């Protein structure tokens with residue numbers, strides 16, 4: 543399966559998770575491209591989409607929300623995974639915020655996950 547990971551990351555934690563996901567998915571036999579939303583234009587030739595973002599003040603950064611609204615194509619029920627990284631799990635609403643926007647574009651949510659981040663995870 544061709545998988546695209548797009549993420550936003552201020553201090554590197556969300557990018558770290560993107561790299562780990564990419565390594566594991568490649569080991570499973572998938573073709574995986576991964577890049578920061580600020581790096582490249584969106585490649586539309588993929589079967590599954592993974593979106594990752596950090597939680598700042600309870601939600602993902604505005605620039606990630608704008609990126610999803612402005613760049614994600616309609617999917618016709620292809621699968622998507624959304625994850626966020628944060629210090630805690632209580633004030634972390636970004637996964638729902640992004641997945642609702644993907645749902646509007648006919649993405650079928652496979653997984654919605656928040657990682658509670660501790661420095662020793664790296």
Ligand SMILES: Cc1cc2nc3c(=O)[nH]c(=O)nc-3n(C[C@H](O)[C@H](O)[C@H](O)COP(=O)(O)O)c2cc1C
Nearest residue numbers: 551552553554555556596598599600627628629630
């Ligand atoms: C300005 C700022 C605001 C944050 N707000 C929250 C928050 O509301 N809830 C939370 O659980 N973690 C919060 N955190 C912690 C980050 O979500 C966590 O460190 C995350 O993994 C950062 O991801 P990144 O390294 O990809 O930028 C905040 C961190 C920063 C720098």
